[in-house]
Amino acid sequence: MMQESGTETKSNGSAIQNGSSGGNHLLECGSLREGRSNGEAPAVDVGAADLAHVQQQQALQVARQLLLQQQQQQQVSGLKSPKRNDKQPALQVPVSVAMMTPQVITPQQMQQILQQQVLSPQQLQVLLQQQQALMLQQQQLQEFYKKQQEQLQLQLLQQQHAGKQPKEQQQVATQQLAFQQQLLQMQQLQQQHLLSLQRQGLLTIQPGQPALPLQPLAQGMIPAELQQLWKEVTSAHTAEETTGNNHSSLDLTTTCVSSSAPSKTSLIMNPHASTNGQLSVHTPKRESLSHEEHSHSHPLYGHGVCKWPGCEAVCEDFQSFLKHLNSEHALDDRSTAQCRVQMQVVQQLELQLAKDKERLQAMMTHLHVKSTEPKAAPQPLNLVSSVTLSKSASEASPQSLPHTPTTPTAPITPVTQGPSVITTTSMHTVGPIRRRYSDKYNVPISSADIAQNQEFYKNAEVRPPFTYASLIRQAILESPEKQLTLNEIYNWFTRMFAYFRRNAATWKGAIRTNLSLHKCFIRVEDEFGSFWTVDDEEFKRGRHIQRGRPRKYCPDENFDELVAHNPSLIKNMQSSHAYCTPLNAALQASMAENSIPLYTTASMGNPTLGNLASAIREELNGAMEHTNSNESDSSPGRSPMQAVHPVHVKEEPLDPEEAEGPLSLVTTANHSPDFDHDRDYEDEPVNEDME
DNA sequence: GGCTTACTAAACAGTA
DNA sequence: GTACTGTTTAGTAAGC
Numbered sequence: 259m260m261q262e263s264g265t266e267t268k269s270n271g272s273a274i275q276n277g278s279s280g281g282n283h284l285l286e287c288g289s290l291r292e293g294r295s296n297g298e299a300p301a302v303d304v305g306a307a308d309l310a311h312v313q314q315q316q317a318l319q320v321a322r323q324l325l326l327q328q329q330q331q332q333q334v335s336g337l338k339s340p341k342r343n344d345k346q347p348a349l350q351v352p353v354s355v356a357m358m359t360p361q362v363i364t365p366q367q368m369q370q371i372l373q374q375q376v377l378s379p380q381q382l383q384v385l386l387q388q389q390q391a392l393m394l395q396q397q398q399l400q401e402f403y404k405k406q407q408e409q410l411q412l413q414l415l416q417q418q419h420a421g422k423q424p425k426e427q428q429q430v431a432t433q434q435l436a437f438q439q440q441l442l443q444m445q446q447l448q449q450q451h452l453l454s455l456q457r458q459g460l461l462t463i464q465p466g467q468p469a470l471p472l473q474p475l476a477q478g479m480i481p482a483e484l485q486q487l488w489k490e491v492t493s494a495h496t497a498e499e500t501t502g503n504n505h506s507s508l509d510l511t512t513t514c515v516s517s518s519a520p521s522k523t524s525l526i527m528n529p530h531a532s533t534n535g536q537l538s539v540h541t542p543k544r545e546s547l548s549h550e551e552h553s554h555s556h557p558l559y560g561h562g563v564c565k566w567p568g569c570e571a572v573c574e575d576f577q578s579f580l581k582h583l584n585s586e587h588a589l590d591d592r593s594t595a596q597c598r599v600q601m602q603v604v605q606q607l608e609l610q611l612a613k614d615k616e617r618l619q620a621m622m623t624h625l626h627v628k629s630t631e632p633k634a635a636p637q638p639l640n641l642v643s644s645v646t647l648s649k650s651a652s653e654a655s656p657q658s659l660p661h662t663p664t665t666p667t668a669p670i671t672p673v674t675q676g677p678s679v680i681t682t683t684s685m686h687t688v689g690p691i692r693r694r695y696s697d698k699y700n701v702p703i704s705s706a707d708i709a710q711n712q713e714f715y716k717n718a719e720v721r722p723p724f725t726y727a728s729l730i731r732q733a734i735l736e737s738p739e740k741q742l743t744l745n746e747i748y749n750w751f752t753r754m755f756a757y758f759r760r761n762a763a764t765w766k767g768a769i770r771t772n773l774s775l776h777k778c779f780i781r782v783e784d785e786f787g788s789f790w791t792v793d794d795e796e797f798k799r800g801r802h803i804q805r806g807r808p809r810k811y812c813p814d815e816n817f818d819e820l821v822a823h824n825p826s827l828i829k830n831m832q833s834s835h836a837y838c839t840p841l842n843a844a845l846q847a848s849m850a851e852n853s854i855p856l857y858t859t860a861s862m863g864n865p866t867l868g869n870l871a872s873a874i875r876e877e878l879n880g881a882m883e884h885t886n887s888n889e890s891d892s893s894p895g896r897s898p899m900q901a902v903h904p905v906h907v908k909e910e911p912l913d914p915e916e917a918e919g920p921l922s923l924v925t926t927a928n929h930s931p932d933f934d935h936d937r938d939y940e941d942e943p944v945n946e947d948m949e
Numbered sequence: 950g951g952c953t954t955a956c957t958a959a960a961c962a963g964t965a
Numbered sequence: 966g967t968a969c970t971g972t973t974t975a976g977t978a979a980g981c
Contacts, residue, residue, distance in 0.1 A: 725955065744970060768956065774972050775955095781971080788970080953981080964970080 558583065567600055712754065719756045726765075726772040727797065729755075730779065734792045741782065741789045744770065 558564060559579045564571040566587050573579035587593050715722055722729065733750035734742050742750065748766060751758040758765050773779045778797035779790050 727955090764957065767958070770971060771957085771973085772955090773970095951981105954979085955977100956979105957977080958975085960974080961972080962970100963972105965968090 558587075567596055715755045715757070716753075717756055719760065721757045722755055726768050727776050727778070730769060730772055730776075730790075731792045731794070731797050734779075734790060735794075741791045743787060743789045744773070747773075747790065 556576070556579070558566055559573065559576060562572055562574060564573055564579060564582055564586075566583070569586070571582055571586065573582050714720070724732075729751065730747055733747050733754075734740060736750070737746070747769060748762075751765065751769070752762075773781070773790055776797070778793045778795075780793055781788055781790055
C-alpha cells in the first residue's frame with residue numbers, strides 16, 4: 259500500500275506541477291483506486307485498523323501534496339510579488355493557482371484534522387507551518403488585489419469624468435473579467451480540494467455547518483472584501499454591461515462560488531442580486547420553475563443541494579445542478595467508484611430489508627395461521643406464552659396482527675413471538691402499558707426473545723412487552739452466576755432497554771415489588787450483601803406471595819427462635835454458602851428422615867441456585883408430603899426447612915391463625931404453602947394455597 | 950360482574 | 966439524616 263501511495267503521490271505531484279487543478283481529483287481517484295486495488299468494489303466492512311491505515315495513507319498523501327503545492331506556490335509567489343502593480347490579467351492566473359490549495363484548510367478544519375489524529379505530529383507541524391506561511395502570502399495578495407481594485411476605481415472615475423473611451427473601457431472590462439475569473443478559479447479550486455479532503459475522511463462537515471462550498475469563502479483566504487470590491491466594480495459598470503459588448507462573454511459561474519463545479523458551466527451574473535458582499539445568483543422565473551419542476555423529480559437534487567454521495571454542493575437552481583452534475587459527476591473513475599460504493603450500500607440495505615420482510619412475513623403467516631386455526635384444547639401449561647402483547651401494539655395496528663395471539667385457547671405460542679410483534683406504531687408508544695396476560699402460568703422468555711430486538715429496545719424508548727417478572731428473571735439468568743444484586747438488576751434494565759432509562763422511581767419500585775411478590779425470586783445473603791436468584795420452576799408456576807397476609811417472615815422477631823432450634827444457622831448464614839449450606843444440611847436431614855436419595859455435593863454446588871432450589875423444593879415437597887402425611891402435627895422446631903426459609907427462601911404468607919405468635923415462622927416452615935399446595939398446584943388454582 | 954393478574958404508588962422498616 | 970433495599974398494602978386497569 260505504501261508503494262501504491264507513493265505512486266499516487268507522484269502522479270499527483272506531476273499533475274499539480276503541470277498546473278492542473280485536477281490534482282485533487284487524481285489524489286482522490288487514487289485513493290479510491292487504492293481502496294479497490296484488486297479491481298473490487300471497496301469493502302463495506304473494512305476493519306477499524308485498516309480504515310485507520312488507509313486514512314493515514316491518505317493523510318500522508320495530502321501532506322505531500324500540500325508540500326509540493328507550497329513549493330510550487332512559493333516559486334510562483336516569487337514571480338508575483340504583491341508589491342507589483344502590474345495590472346496585466348495574464349499574470350494573474352498563476353496567482354490564483356498559487357492561492358488555491360493550501361488555503362482550503364481553515365483553522366477550524368485544521369482543528370478537525372488534529373482532533374481526528376489522522377496525521378502524525380510531524381505532518382501536522384508541516385501543515386501548520388505551511389498554513390502560516392500561506393496566511394502571510396494571502397494577506398499580501400489581498401493587499402495586492404485591493405490596490406489593483408483601487409486603481410480600477412480610479413480609472414473608472416476618470417472615465418466618468420473625461421468621457422468614455424472605448425479603449426479604456428475595454429481595458430477595464432478585461433481587468434474585471436480577469437479578476438472575476440481569478441476569483442472564481444480560486445474558489446473552485448478551494449472547493450475541490452476541500453471536497454477531496456472531505457471524501458477522504460480528513461474533513462467532516464458538521465450538519466450545522468454551512469454548506470461545504472461556502473466555508474472556504476467565509477473562513478478561507480479569500481475575504482469578503484474581494485467580492486465586495488467586485489460588486490462595486492460591477493455596480494459601477496452596470497450601465498455599460500447592458501451595451502452587450504465584451505461583457506457578453508463574461509460567463510461567470512456564479513454557481514461555482516457556492517459549488518465545486520468547474521468554470522465550464524456558465525451563468526450570467528446578476529450584479530443586482532448581490533447582497534452583503536456575497537454573490538448571489540440571478541434566478542429567472544424560468545429557472546425557478548425548472549427548479550420546482552425538477553427538484554422533486556431528480557433524486558440527486560433536493561433543497562438546493564446536490565445529493566450525490568459525498569458532494570452536497572449547493573446549487574441555487576436546477577440548471578446549476580444539472581451543470582454541476584454534468585461537470586462534477588461526469589463519467590470518470592471517481593464517479594464510477596462512488597457509484598459502486600453506492601451500489602454496495604444499496605445492496606446491503608436491500609439485503610437487510612429482505613431479511614426483515616421475510617421475518618415479518620413469517621410472523622404474519624405464523625400468527626395468521628394460528629388465528630385461523632380451530633381453537634385447540636388448552637396446551638400444556640408451561641408452553642403457553644407468558645410474553646404478552648402490548649396494548650399499544652395491538653391497538654395501534656389492529657390489522658397487522660391477529661388480535662389475540664396469546665390467548666389461552668391459541669395453540670402453542672413460541673415465546674419468541676412475543677417481542678416480534680412490535681409494530682412501527684408501537685415503537686413510538688411510550689407510557690404505562692397494561693399487558694394482556696394469556697395465562698397465569700409463566701413461561702420464561704428466552705434470551706433470543708430479547709436478543710431478537712435487543713438493539714431495538716436499547717435504542718427505542720419502547721416499553722418491552724414483557725412483565726417485570728420475566729425481565730427480572732431474564733436479567734438474573736443472563737448473569738454468569740445466575741444471581742444479581744438489586745442494583746445489578748437495575749443496571750440490566752437500563753442497559754437493555756432505553757425505556758427504563760426514564761422514570762426510574764417507577765420501574766425500580768416495580769422491580770422491588772416484583773422481587774418481593776413473586777415466589778420465584780429468592781433472596782440470598784452472604785457476607786458481601788444480598789443478591790437475587792430465580793427459581794425457574796416456581797417462575798413457571800407464576801405464583802405470588804399472597805396479599806393481605808402478615809409478613810412472611812420477620813427475622814428480628816423470630817431470629818432467636820430460629821437459633822434456639824437450629825444453632826448452626828448463624829454460622830451458616832455467615833458463610834458464603836449461606837443459602838446452600840443450611841439447605842443442604844436441612845435437606846439431608848429431611849431426606850435421611852424420609853429415605854430420599856441424597857443429592858451429591860456436586861449438585862449442591864451448582865451455581866444455578868434457582869434450579870437447585872427448585873429441584874430441592876421438588877424433592878422436599880415430596881418429602882414433606884410424605885412427612886406430613888405421617889406426622890401432620892410435627893413440631894415446627896424439628897422441621898428442616900426452618901433453617902432455610904426464614905432467612906434465605908421466601909415463604910408464603912401464613913394463615914392468620916398461624917401467623918399469630920412468635921413461632922409463626924416456624925409454623926410456616928412446617929406448613930409451608932409449598933408443601934400444602936404443591937401437591938396439586940397444577941390442578942388447583944394457586945389461590946387455594948392460602949385457603 | 951367477579952376473579953385474576955400486573956402495574957403503580959405509597960408507607961414502612963432495616964441497613965449502610 | 967439520607968439513600969438504598971426490601972416488604973407489604975391499596976388502588977387501578979385489563980383480560981378472562
